[in-house]
Amino acid sequence: MQVIKFGKFAALVVAMGVIVGCSSKGGDTGGTGAVDPNAGAGYTTPASSGDDMSSEEAALRAVTTFYFELDSAELKPEATRALDVHAKDLRAAGNRVVLEGHTDERGSREYNMALGERRAAAVQRYLAGQGVSPSQLELVSYGEEKPAAMGSSEEAWAQNRRVELRK
Amino acid sequence: MKMLKIWLTAFALLLVTQNLYAQGAIEITRGTDKASPIAVVPFGWQGGTPLPEDMAEIVANDLRNSGMFAPFDRRNMLSTPTQASEIFPRDWRILGVEYVVAGQINADPGSDQYRLQFSLYSVVREEVLMTRTVSGTRSQLRDMAHHLSDQVFEEITGIKGAFNTKLLYVAAERFSVDNTRFTLQRSDYDGARAVTLLQSREPILTPSYAPDGQRIAYVSFESGRPEIFVHYIQTGRRERITSFEGLNGAPSWSPDGERLAFVLSRDGNPEIYVMELANKQLRRITNHFAIDTEPDWLDANTIVFTSDRGGRPQIYKQNINTGVTERLTFVGNYNANAKLSVDGRTMVMVHRQEGTRNFQIAIQDLERGNLRVLTETSLDESPTVSPNGVMLIYATRQQGRGVLMLVSTNGRARSVIPTQFTDLRVPSWSPYLP
Numbered sequence: 001m002q003v004i005k006f007g008k009f010a011a012l013v014v015a016m017g018v019i020v021g022c023s024s025k026g027g028d029t030g031g032t033g034a035v036d037p038n039a040g041a042g043y044t045t046p047a048s049s050g051d052d053m054s055s056e057e058a059a060l061r062a063v064t065t066f067y068f069e070l071d072s073a074e075l076k077p078e079a080t081r082a083l084d085v086h087a088k089d090l091r092a093a094g095n096r097v098v099l100e101g102h103t104d105e106r107g108s109r110e111y112n113m114a115l116g117e118r119r120a121a122a123v124q125r126y127l128a129g130q131g132v133s134p135s136q137l138e139l140v141s142y143g144e145e146k147p148a149a150m151g152s153s154e155e156a157w158a159q160n161r162r163v164e165l166r167k
Numbered sequence: 168m169k170m171l172k173i174w175l176t177a178f179a180l181l182l183v184t185q186n187l188y189a190q191g192a193i194e195i196t197r198g199t200d201k202a203s204p205i206a207v208v209p210f211g212w213q214g215g216t217p218l219p220e221d222m223a224e225i226v227a228n229d230l231r232n233s234g235m236f237a238p239f240d241r242r243n244m245l246s247t248p249t250q251a252s253e254i255f256p257r258d259w260r261i262l263g264v265e266y267v268v269a270g271q272i273n274a275d276p277g278s279d280q281y282r283l284q285f286s287l288y289s290v291v292r293e294e295v296l297m298t299r300t301v302s303g304t305r306s307q308l309r310d311m312a313h314h315l316s317d318q319v320f321e322e323i324t325g326i327k328g329a330f331n332t333k334l335l336y337v338a339a340e341r342f343s344v345d346n347t348r349f350t351l352q353r354s355d356y357d358g359a360r361a362v363t364l365l366q367s368r369e370p371i372l373t374p375s376y377a378p379d380g381q382r383i384a385y386v387s388f389e390s391g392r393p394e395i396f397v398h399y400i401q402t403g404r405r406e407r408i409t410s411f412e413g414l415n416g417a418p419s420w421s422p423d424g425e426r427l428a429f430v431l432s433r434d435g436n437p438e439i440y441v442m443e444l445a446n447k448q449l450r451r452i453t454n455h456f457a458i459d460t461e462p463d464w465l466d467a468n469t470i471v472f473t474s475d476r477g478g479r480p481q482i483y484k485q486n487i488n489t490g491v492t493e494r495l496t497f498v499g500n501y502n503a504n505a506k507l508s509v510d511g512r513t514m515v516m517v518h519r520q521e522g523t524r525n526f527q528i529a530i531q532d533l534e535r536g537n538l539r540v541l542t543e544t545s546l547d548e549s550p551t552v553s554p555n556g557v558m559l560i561y562a563t564r565q566q567g568r569g570v571l572m573l574v575s576t577n578g579r580a581r582s583v584i585p586t587q588f589t590d591l592r593v594p595s596w597s598p599y600l601p
């Protein structure tokens with residue numbers, strides 16, 4: 001449980017890092033090094049609400065791994081925000097992606113293969129609900145065969161219970 | 168808590184013992200009440216250079232693995248007979264040894280043929296129970312030793328020996344997150360003489376021997392997606408059996424070797440199908456929105472499988488002709504990957520007890536329903552039973568590596584299968600081989 005909290009925290013830190021990174025470069029993005037004419041000396045323009053949106057979107061777009069609780073195929077609420085961005089992109093581009101389902105090492109391997117597919121299918125269902133064509137979403141389950149983290153700790157297990165969206 | 172458990176066990180034993188006495192005449196089958204002390208004396212060999220295999224050691228290990236014998240330490244033997252006439256019962260009685268195996272190895276001059284003449288002697292009865300010869304080439308010394316073990320084992324227990332059998336398993340060598348080499352291995356049941364049958368950069372899973380011992384089935388992700396293959400061991404010829412969208416997994420041979428049960432999710436959900444191999448005719452067996460997987464055959468018309476239709480994974484039995492389905496497991500909140508013994512009386516499976524986080528291997532009596540946990544490890548999976556039901560091998564983890572463990576079904580013998588590989592999984596025991 002603590003590990004999962006840590007995972008969330010880490011994800012948040014990464015997301016914030018991206019946001020901060022973008023907004024600190026905010027001055028550069030507008031006009032190739034041009035300085036905001038409205039800005040007084042020593043005064044940095046706060047990012048506009050539009051920039052805020054797109055940088056947050058970029059951060060969410062970077063999230064391509066979605067984690068699950070033990071023996072569960074239920075999407076976590078925080079996953080849906082990133083999936084909304086992916087749904088928008090997929091609707092616009094019409095490209096095909098692979099949803100790879102994974103589990104932790106506990107329990108039997110073939111049951112985990114089915115559980116991994118159930119997780120990938122949960123992501124597929126959500127994206128389809130957002131208007132993405134199911135034909136754009138290929139499912140492959142690897143069960144416990146391709147762990148992201150090695151070891152038999154709660155931390156490793158939490159990182160391995162996942163669906164990866166691969167372009 | 169532990170103390171309490173010990174006292175309870177002691178009390179239960181006391182009750183059982185009293186009950187036994189009360190009933191009077193009780194016949195205790197030798198070898199199941201306790202492990203019989205047996206001495207496998209190093210075999211005589213007159214050749215100049217030592218043989219590449221310690222055959223007596225192989226025999227002692229075989230007998231120990233059955234859980235029915237306690238091989239006597241050769242360093243404490245008072246004499247080292249190499250034929251029946253040299254066995255003096257008092258030398259062994261004083262050591263508490265019940266049986267002695269002694270023998271002599273000879274090589275035909277100028278040929279690659281070796282002969283091992285051995286005798287099995289009963290110290291209690293002071294008589295020779297059998298004298299036989301096994302023979303073979305230098306590369307068959309291990310086979311000869313296992314063959315000897317089979318004969319000694321059957322002579323004493325009345326159960327056909329299964330030491331001359333093979334094991335399939337997958338070895339994984341992980342170089343990085345995206346770079347693992349998977350190989351399908353076939354070795355002796357005790358892990359010796361491993362041979363690579365298949366190598367892939369993608370996972371290989373669930374190998375299983377056909378009843379004829381000639382063909383194997385497995386799942387390979389070599390194309391990037393799971394597909395089921397049948398592979399002929401002698402020729403190396405492979406046939407792709409299924410390549411449907413979604414899951415293609417958990418292949419299991421029917422008792423006659425003519426059909427394969429497996430899992431497909433092509434209809435949107437993991438279901439069990441049976442294929443007639445001769446004409447590739449496919450029949451859907453289960454129809455449920457839950458996960459149905461890991462079929463194993465009880466007989467020609469009945470399969471058992473894992474399903475979470477009750478909320479948690481449990482084992483079910485289904486008549487594939489009538490569709491009548493029955494739940495088999497009620498103890499524990501996770502039961503999966505059941506493997507039936509050849510006689511259909513017991514099944515082993517991955518089991519998690521209520522209130523624990525350990526996945527262990529348990530054995531269940533199908534007639535009486537009682538369940539017994541066999542293993543003392545905690546991330547156990549993929550049990551596979553020897554064709555005589557005496558031993559089982561399963562996969563577990565030790566220091567971050569997958570290892571294969573052998574336990575006797577009476578729970579007495581336990582050992583790690585020695586290997587040159589770093590990470591092993593999905594063992595599958597062969598049937599009796601010719």
